[in-house]
Amino acid sequence: MFDVHCHLLPGLDDGPETPEQSLALLRAAMLDGITHIIVTPHIHLGRWENDIASIGKAFQRLARHLPRQKMLQRITIAAEVRLDAEMLPLVAARRVPFLGRMDGYDVLLLEMPHGRILPGTEKMLRWLKQRGVLPMIAHPERNRAILKQPSRLQSLVDEGCLFQVTAGALVGQFGERAEQVARQMLERDLITVLASDAHNTRNRPPNLSAGYHRAKALVGEQKARQLVYTRPRALFESNQFFQLAQGSLSLAAG
Numbered sequence: 001m002f003d004v005h006c007h008l009l010p011g012l013d014d015g016p017e018t019p020e021q022s023l024a025l026l027r028a029a030m031l032d033g034i035t036h037i038i039v040t041p042h043i044h045l046g047r048w049e050n051d052i053a054s055i056g057k058a059f060q061r062l063a064r065h066l067p068r069q070k071m072l073q074r075i076t077i078a079a080e081v082r083l084d085a086e087m088l089p090l091v092a093a094r095r096v097p098f099l100g101r102m103d104g105y106d107v108l109l110l111e112m113p114h115g116r117i118l119p120g121t122e123k124m125l126r127w128l129k130q131r132g133v134l135p136m137i138a139h140p141e142r143n144r145a146i147l148k149q150p151s152r153l154q155s156l157v158d159e160g161c162l163f164q165v166t167a168g169a170l171v172g173q174f175g176e177r178a179e180q181v182a183r184q185m186l187e188r189d190l191i192t193v194l195a196s197d198a199h200n201t202r203n204r205p206p207n208l209s210a211g212y213h214r215a216k217a218l219v220g221e222q223k224a225r226q227l228v229y230t231r232p233r234a235l236f237e238s239n240q241f242f243q244l245a246q247g248s249l250s251l252a253a254g
């Protein structure tokens with residue numbers, strides 16, 4: 001499986017603090033059946049001020065600790081970017097890393113505030129789309145405004161957003177309401193990908209397989225595979241940093 005939302009890099013956000021903790025999380029991901037990972041540290045102005053440079057540095061720090069260097073070919077870089085009016089020009093200028101490409105757009109993993117949908121959200125989403133950026137909303141099933149009133153999701157659907165649902169939500173890890181919303185989204189064919197959003201091995205471990213099995217039971221194997229394999233793989237393979245790494249590998253081989 002391909003996991004496109006995971007806090008794996010050390011010392012950047014509320015994920016692992018040390019390379020050893022990152023490696024433990026990576027091992028847990030592999031045991032769960034995850035073969036490829038797009039790491040997505042938070043970029044949240046005023047809280048986690050990461051950028052391509054700090055994320056690249058943490059990636060290199062992890063790379064030095066990997067038991068096998070070949071594993072590097074299975075990990076690439078993006079970010080989970082907090083929606084904020086100040087952030088928009090940075091996104092439009094491609095100053096943040098994207099998940100990959102889809103339908104001719106750069107796909108941005110976009111985090112809304114957990115408690116509400118900001119006024120003007122639809123306008124900001126439209127602004128991004130006009131600039132070639134397709135927002136993939138991270139874990140809408142955990143947004144309190146949507147939990148309270150699931151119809152709030154519709155305006156995001158109408159803007160053409162993609163949706164990443166957390167695998168654990170489908171099996172009740174975030175409560176009954178989040179499970180219901182996740183399940184409704186699955187049945188309405190609104191989920192683009194399932195992802196782990198893993199942060200640590202204690203209470204936020206990678207459990208993409210549990211979500212996959214629940215999805216398979218609900219909508220069948222073919223659709224479930226699209227959520228953890230086909231679509232996230234297309235993102236991984238079109239990821240800019242994966243492609244750069246592939247390019248330098250083939251240069252070295254040539």
Ligand SMILES: [Fe+2]
Binds near residue numbers: 005006007080138
């Ligand atoms: Fe996250």
